Amino acid sequence: MAFFHKTNALVRWLLTFSVLTGLLGGCGRTDDSTAAAFKGMDITGVNYGNDFRLTDFDGRERTLADFRGQAVLLYFGFVQCPDVCPTALARAVEVKHLLGAQGDRLQVIFVTVDPERDNSAVLKEYMAAFDPTFLALSGDAQRTRETADHFKVYYKKIPTGSSYTMDHSAMSYVFDPLGHLRLVMRHEQTAQDYAHDIAQLLKTP
């Protein structure tokens, strides 16, 4: 938890720094292909988030290797979520649309942090409401926790009324077609930002 927040502080600082250097670097230079290459945070080479082993809504076990050749947009959320999760999925629909013909090479994956309520039936219905090609994955309580930890994703059950809600990290991870974790995108970023970055990653074979 403490580590998570420190990491986030670092990420924020790096993001600010990279934006500033990007701006400064832009002064008087017209041909700099490396400056501001991505709208998201480039995390290529980090030692976390390199795989998962979870079950999809059709009961099949899935790992990252299943999606070689595609860019993967990975998001952790829960179905009984009125705001941030459907907003993220609606954006993913738009991203796929913005990618045009390349959109078929984007696999959107939703990992539930609420396996207690999000069974395979509701996950399948929920994904289909956005795009039937979107995949939802789940694990038991322990596998969910292990997976979230491995991706530095925070989630916590919060009682409200007679029910509960989930606090959870709302960023998205992007993997390139070779299965390498490349970017973390923030919830505040636009579909255009996401599409811009994913289009670049899809240029690699």
Next chain:
Amino acid sequence: MKHLTLALCLLAANTLAQAQVTIQEAWVRGTVPSQKASGAFMQLSSTKNLRLVAASSPVAGVVEIHEMVMAQDVMKMRQIPGLDLVPGQVLALKPGGYHVMLMDLKTQLKGGDTVPLTLTFEDPQTQTRFTQQVTAPVTALGAGNGPQAGGGMKHAQ
């Protein structure tokens, strides 16, 4: 004549009561059949200081006023005791901010359905409460992040 005057007075009083809060762009996010929670969004404005303190709906067992905040990329959603309306300002309940949280849904909310909502407001000066109804159209899940084009009621009493 006497009756007409009385009727007009009643009508005027009724209109005044109804016009205390203007509710615009109300919409509810649709659900899939097994989903038990969703959110309602709208824009509220008033000519006097008021406070939205509660909401209810026949489609939901529990209705709460919620705030969504992003703190260091973590989404947190919390019930809040109320929301203040300030004259001249539009209080927006919208994705990324406030919403009316609908829980223990009794039915699936499909695109094109409408959801009746009763909002309870409090006048901080008189400590009195009154309610206002709004009928919010449902935007099908996955069909957008706002009131569906052409389907929204601009104003509801």
